[in-house]
Amino acid sequence: MLLPRSGDVIHVTKAASVQFASPMLFRVIRVHDWPTYEGWVWLDGYELNSAGDAVERRSIFVQVSGLRPVGKAPDPRARNARQPATRPNAAPARSVRTHR
Numbered sequence: 001m002l003l004p005r006s007g008d009v010i011h012v013t014k015a016a017s018v019q020f021a022s023p024m025l026f027r028v029i030r031v032h033d034w035p036t037y038e039g040w041v042w043l044d045g046y047e048l049n050s051a052g053d054a055v056e057r058r059s060i061f062v063q064v065s066g067l068r069p070v071g072k073a074p075d076p077r078a079r080n081a082r083q084p085a086t087r088p089n090a091a092p093a094r095s096v097r098t099h100r
Contacts, residue, residue, distance in 0.1 A: 003041065003064060004028045009048065009071040016066030025070060027054065039063050 004010055006028055013023040025048040032042040042061050046054035 003031050004043065004067065004069070006030055008069065009052075011068040011070050012060065012062060013066065013068070016062035017060070020062075024048070025052070026058070026060065036061070039065060
């Protein structure tokens with residue numbers, strides 16, 4: 001697995017670290033660039049309940065190879081793309097000619 005990105009949802013189990021004998025879902029806020037052991041990383045994020053709601057903010061130290069992706073972060077380009085404004089019952093736009 002590649003490093004998770006901000007917004008990714010991952011399944012964290014004992015394979016990532018022995019402290020996670022009870023698996024959890026985790027939404028990543030950030031991946032720290034702190035120096036660690038090879039293959040390990042510090043993550044900031046939120047523990048999620050079964051409905052996908054954040055229940056606790058946490059920092060966890062895990063092996064990247066033990067993380068399992070559940071969902072990808074949304075593409076920021078899609079979120080920030082401008083959409084044309086729509087108005088209900090609006091008349092179609094007409095071109096206006098000016099006479100000089």
